Amino acid sequence: MLKIDNITVQYGNNKPTIEDFNLEISSGEIVAIVGESGSGKTTVIRSVLGLLPGQGKVTKGDIVFEGDSLLKYTDKQWNQCRGTKMSMIFQDCGSMINPNRRIGSQFVEYIRVHENMPKDKAKEKAIEMLDRMRLPQAKDIMRKYPFQLSGGQRQRVGIAMAMTFQPKLLIADEPTSALDVTTQSQIIKEMMELRDKYNTSIMIVTHNLAVALYMADKIIVMKDGEVVDRGNRDEILNNPKSDYTKRLLASVPTWREERHA
Numbered sequence: 001m002l003k004i005d006n007i008t009v010q011y012g013n014n015k016p017t018i019e020d021f022n023l024e025i026s027s028g029e030i031v032a033i034v035g036e037s038g039s040g041k042t043t044v045i046r047s048v049l050g051l052l053p054g055q056g057k058v059t060k061g062d063i064v065f066e067g068d069s070l071l072k073y074t075d076k077q078w079n080q081c082r083g084t085k086m087s088m089i090f091q092d093c094g095s096m097i098n099p100n101r102r103i104g105s106q107f108v109e110y111i112r113v114h115e116n117m118p119k120d121k122a123k124e125k126a127i128e129m130l131d132r133m134r135l136p137q138a139k140d141i142m143r144k145y146p147f148q149l150s151g152g153q154r155q156r157v158g159i160a161m162a163m164t165f166q167p168k169l170l171i172a173d174e175p176t177s178a179l180d181v182t183t184q185s186q187i188i189k190e191m192m193e194l195r196d197k198y199n200t201s202i203m204i205v206t207h208n209l210a211v212a213l214y215m216a217d218k219i220i221v222m223k224d225g226e227v228v229d230r231g232n233r234d235e236i237l238n239n240p241k242s243d244y245t246k247r248l249l250a251s252v253p254t255w256r257e258e259r260h261a
């Protein structure tokens, strides 16, 4: 479904931020990229989304999505792809939700940018999506401004928007780090349900190894632009290769002798 094939990414003439990076995601698979700040996680997902900032560029390798190279996508192809086949959610929905506009008006506009439909139909669709993301009183939510919602509610709105067109790939950058622990675990469970229901592949970036161990089928641990460990949950948990991963594991809380993720 998505193949990141040996890419090197560089910002201007600086030393490459990531080198020879590989990752394959199948349909319905959840992959987590874990690592500390500055390790290159966001660079990987921005490369996939074609949204590298500044002078960022993929200088080597290829990124293939459903058989086509994303590196060769035209602006038109990107517009058809982002928000529909490939969607993203961010920490506290940062770039998705405008703080100065009511949820309803921006959700309706978001839908109509991607699909030609009358306003009332788009509104129905928005309410249906909010309902699905377990936001009770969806009609009330539509009338509210983002600041009138809790962090968890805002994040559910972001996920509802991202899931509107049932994307094949959902890319999530630290989607729960702004939330309290209880809301964090609810949102994570809800994301896993999306995978089960729609077979959405999910690529999640997190600095929290516990979150990765809980939800991901495949985990990649990065440090200073390099992959220092990769494997499924059991491999990372029981047979980590790098000292860095071992240290991260040691910091995951334990409970009754059992490591809890």
Ligand SMILES: Nc1ncnc2c1ncn2[C@@H]1O[C@H](COP(=O)(O)OP(=O)(O)OP(=O)(O)O)[C@@H](O)[C@H]1O
Pocket: 011, 017, 035, 036, 037, 038, 039, 040, 041, 042, 043, 044, 053, 054, 055, 056, 207
């Ligand atoms: N716009 C940019 N211009 C130049 N260099 C950049 C830019 N963005 C990132 N970098 C370089 O890439 C490195 C990795 O950054 P990146 O944002 O990918 O890390 P990260 O693991 O996602 O960190 P965080 O968790 O803080 O978001 C940075 O240390 C920096 O050297």
